[in-house]
Amino acid sequence: MKYLWTQIIAVSLFISALVTLNCVAQEKNNVLISSKETITVDSTQYYKEPFRPQFHFSPEKKWMNDPNGMLYYKGTYHLFYQYYPEDIVWGPMHWGHATSSDLMHWQHQKIALYPDELGYIFSGSAVMDVNNTSGLGTKENPPMIAIFTYHNMEFEKAGKINMQTQGLAYSLDEGQTWKKYEANPIINNTTLRDFRDPKVFWNEDTKTWNLVLVAGDRAQFYTSSNLLHWKLESEFGQNNGAHGGVWECPDLFKLKTENNQEEKWVLLVSINPGAPNGGSATQYFIGDFDGKTFTTSQKDTKWVDNGTDNYAGVTYNDTPNGERIFMGWMSNWNYARNTPTTNWRSAMTLPRTLSLSTIKGDYVLQSKPVAQFDQQLTTAFSKEKIEIKKGSEKTLNYSNFNQSQIQFKAANKNLKLVFSNEVNDSLVLNYDAQKQQFSIDRRQSGKVNFEKSFGEKIHTTPTPNLISKSIDFQIILDWSSIEIFLNGGVYSFTEQIFPNQPYTKLSIQSIDNQEIKNINIQSVKDIW
Ligand code: FRU
Numbered sequence: 001m002k003y004l005w006t007q008i009i010a011v012s013l014f015i016s017a018l019v020t021l022n023c024v025a026q027e028k029n030n031v032l033i034s035s036k037e038t039i040t041v042d043s044t045q046y047y048k049e050p051f052r053p054q055f056h057f058s059p060e061k062k063w064m065n066d067p068n069g070m071l072y073y074k075g076t077y078h079l080f081y082q083y084y085p086e087d088i089v090w091g092p093m094h095w096g097h098a099t100s101s102d103l104m105h106w107q108h109q110k111i112a113l114y115p116d117e118l119g120y121i122f123s124g125s126a127v128m129d130v131n132n133t134s135g136l137g138t139k140e141n142p143p144m145i146a147i148f149t150y151h152n153m154e155f156e157k158a159g160k161i162n163m164q165t166q167g168l169a170y171s172l173d174e175g176q177t178w179k180k181y182e183a184n185p186i187i188n189n190t191t192l193r194d195f196r197d198p199k200v201f202w203n204e205d206t207k208t209w210n211l212v213l214v215a216g217d218r219a220q221f222y223t224s225s226n227l228l229h230w231k232l233e234s235e236f237g238q239n240n241g242a243h244g245g246v247w248e249c250p251d252l253f254k255l256k257t258e259n260n261q262e263e264k265w266v267l268l269v270s271i272n273p274g275a276p277n278g279g280s281a282t283q284y285f286i287g288d289f290d291g292k293t294f295t296t297s298q299k300d301t302k303w304v305d306n307g308t309d310n311y312a313g314v315t316y317n318d319t320p321n322g323e324r325i326f327m328g329w330m331s332n333w334n335y336a337r338n339t340p341t342t343n344w345r346s347a348m349t350l351p352r353t354l355s356l357s358t359i360k361g362d363y364v365l366q367s368k369p370v371a372q373f374d375q376q377l378t379t380a381f382s383k384e385k386i387e388i389k390k391g392s393e394k395t396l397n398y399s400n401f402n403q404s405q406i407q408f409k410a411a412n413k414n415l416k417l418v419f420s421n422e423v424n425d426s427l428v429l430n431y432d433a434q435k436q437q438f439s440i441d442r443r444q445s446g447k448v449n450f451e452k453s454f455g456e457k458i459h460t461t462p463t464p465n466l467i468s469k470s471i472d473f474q475i476i477l478d479w480s481s482i483e484i485f486l487n488g489g490v491y492s493f494t495e496q497i498f499p500n501q502p503y504t505k506l507s508i509q510s511i512d513n514q515e516i517k518n519i520n521i522q523s524v525k526d527i528w
Contacts, residue, residue, distance in 0.1 A: 047528035051341050051480040051498055054403050054526045055376055056330065057106050058347035059096055063088050065336065066197075066249060066312035067327045067348055068095055069112075069126030069146050072319045077103050078175050079327070079348070080112055080146070082123060088345045089337045093120040095148070097175065102372050103325070103351045105527050112178050113146065113169055118185065119155075122164070123197040123249055124148025127227070127317050129170075133209070134227045136170045136181070143170040145227055146178070147211065149196035150185055162188075164195040166213065168228065187230050192216055197249045200227070201317055206291035212267070214247040219269060221252075221294060233292035237269065241283050242301045244274020249282075251314040252289060253324055255356040257363070264356060265289040266365060267296075268304060270312050272333050276303060277459040279334035280311040286356070286363040304365060306461040307440065307493035308332050309481070310349050324354040326367060330481055330494060335451035340498050341480070349494055350476065350483060359465045359490065368489035369476065377405055377522040386508065386516040393509040398521055402502035406475040408519035412468060413512040419477070419503040427497055429484065431463075431471070433512075438463050438491065440484075446499035454496075465490050470517070476524070477503070 052058065062085050069080035076099050083096030095113035098106040113121045126146040129137065137143035146169045155163035165185035169178045189195045198213040211222040211230060218237040222230040237247065251268040267285040275281030282304040287296030304313060305328065313328025328349045331339070339345060352367040386394055398404065401419055413433050420426040428441040439460040442448065448455025466487060474485040479502075484493040508516060 047526070049342055049344075051339075052344075053347040053478040053480060054528070055104070055524050056347040056350060056478050056481065057098065057327075059083060059344050060108055061343045062086065062345070063090055064096060064329075064344070064346045065090065065331070066123045066329050067314060068123050068148065070314060070316045070325075070327065071126040071128065071144070072316055073128050073144065073174065075101055076174070077101070077316065078126065079106070080126065081348075082329075083111065085111060088341070088343065092153075093122055093151070095121050095146070099175075102375075103370055104372050104376060110176070112171075112175065113148065113180075116180060118165070118167060119150035119152035119163070121167075122149035122151045123312065124166075125199045125201075125314065125317065126175075127200050127202060127209075129227060133225060134170070137172050141172055143172055144175050145170050145200075147186070147198045147200045147227070149198065149213075151196070161193050162190050162195075164192070165189050166196075166198050166230075181228070183228070186228055187213075187222070194246050194248075199249075199251045199314060201253070203291055208291065210252070210291065212250045212252045214250050214269065217243055217247060219247065219250045219267065219294070221289075221292060223292065234294070236267070236294045237285075240296065240298070241269065241285060242271050242274050245272045245280075247271055249312040249314060252294070253315055254289075255324060255354065255365075257356045257358055259358060264363060265294065266354070266356070267294055268314065272311070275308065275332075276306065276461065277308050277457075278453055279308060279332040281305065281308075282311060282313050282328065284365050286365070298363075302365065304328075304367065305349075305492045305494050306438075306459075307484070307495040308334075308459055309496045310492075310494040313349065315354065323370075325370060326352045326354050328494070330496060332496075334453045338451040338454075339480075339496065340447045340450050347478075347481065352489070352492075355489075357490070359467065364465055364490055366489035367492050368474070368485050369483075376525045376527070378525070379520060379522050380404070381519075381521040383519050384517065386519060388508055388510045388514040388516065390513050391511055393507050396506045396508070396521070397504060398506065399504055400502050400523065401477055401504065401506060402479050402499065403524050403526075404477055405522045405524060406473070406477075406506065406519070407522075408473050409470045409517040410473060411470050411512075411515050412466065413514055414510050415514055416509040417475075418505075418507040418509065420505045420507070421499060421501045421503050423500050425499045425501070425503070427482065427499070427503065429475075436463050436466070437461060438486065438493070440482075440493060440495055442495060442497055445497045448498070459493075459495070461491065461493070463491055478524070 065082040084091035097109040166187035168181040272280035
C-alpha cells in the first residue's frame, strides 16, 4: 500500500512537473502585444518568418521606425522605438519599448506612450532625472523622463504650420508605466513646419540639462535646470553639411580622440532625402560645444554609415564607463514601407560603439559592433592564408552565410567578394584600390523589385581614409541585412537584402595578386 502511494505521488509529481514546464513555456510565449491583446505563439515558429533577423532587434509584430529614448539605468538598457501597433506601414506613432541587460537579448515590454489629444508621439529621448530636478518624482524614487515630439494630425489636416511641439512624459517605475506631464507641450512652436526629435542629456561640464532638436534646415540648442522649462540658446547648420532634405533626429555628445586624448563634440543629424546613395542617411559634424553654442571648422560632409539602410541613429544616455553606443533604424524612407516582410517591418542595426580617430589630420567617427556581440559567435571555419592569383578566384562554401560573420585582412589592393546561392542570387562587394572606392551591388541579391529605388543601382562610396597597407574586413550578415566594417569602422556600410535562399557560396576574386590572411567564418547565435 505504502509502495502504491509512493508511486501515485511520484507519478503525480511527474505530471505536475510536466504541466509546470508546459505553463512556463506557454508563459514565455504568451506575448503581450499591447495592453489590450495577448497572443500565443508557437515557439518553433517564433521569430522564424522569411527574412526575420535572428540577432538584430525587430518588433514582434507590426511597424517600427526610429530608435527612441535609449537609456541605461541600473543594469538595464532601455530601447524605445517609433511604433505603429495596427499595421506594417507607418501610422499613428506610439513608443514601443524593449529592455536588455546585454544589448543582444531583448525583452519586449508594454507600449510606453500612446498618442493623445496633442498628437502622435514622434521621436525623442529619455534621461533619468536622478536628482529629481523636475520635481516629478522624489529624491528616493527619481523619475525617468521622456521628451518627444507631438505631431498634431488635426493641425496638419487643417493646414496649420505649427503642428509639431515637444512634450514630456515621466515614469516612476523605471519605464513600466508612464504619465504625460500635465502642462504639455513643454516647448511650443508657432512658426515652424518641421520642429522635432529632441535629444536631451545631462551636460557634466556645465552642470545643466541640454537639449538639441531640429528646426527645418538647422539644429537648435536649449538649456534647462529642471527639464520642464527650456531656453533656446543658439542654432547651427543652415550653411553647414548636406541639405538635400529636411534635418531629423539630432544627437550631441563628447568623444575623446583615440590617439591624442583630445575631446571633441560630435553632432549627428539625419537627413531625408539627400543621402549619397539615395534617400535617407545620417551625417555628422565634429566641433566644440560650450553648453550653449556648437561651432565647427568642418567644411566637408561626413556620413556615419555609407550604406543605404542606417537611419535616424542616435546614442545611449548614461552608459556604464561612458561608452558611446549607437543604434540606427535599418531602413530607408525610399522603400521602408514596401520591403517584403509579412507580419512585422524593420529592424535596428547592431548596437555599435562609436570612437573618434584622426586620419590624415582630419577627424573620423568610427563605429563597430559592441564587444558583447563577440559572445554570439561560434567559429565554423578559419584559415591563416588564402592566396588569390591575379585574375582568379577562390570559393568558400558554407551552408548559412545568412547568419554569419566573416573577418579577414586583405592587402590594400583590388578585391571582389560575391555571395551567392543555388538560385543565382548574388550580392557583390567590390573594393577598387586605384579609384579608392568601395561599392555594394545588390541589384541581383534576391527580392529587389518591391520598390524601384531598392535595386536600381550600384552603391559607391569614396574611401580615401583606407591608407593602411592591409585592410581589415568585418562582414556581418543576418537574414535580411549586411553590415560591413572596414578597418575597425573607419568606413561602415549597412544595407538590407532579401535573398530568395540563404547564400551558400563566397567567391573571393581579384585582378591583382591578393593575399587573404586570418580568415574566420563564424555562425551567429539566435537571440530570440
Ligand atoms: C525620422 C522621422 C522623425 C520623426 C519620426 C516619425 O525617421 O521622420 O523625424 O520624428 O520619423 O515617425
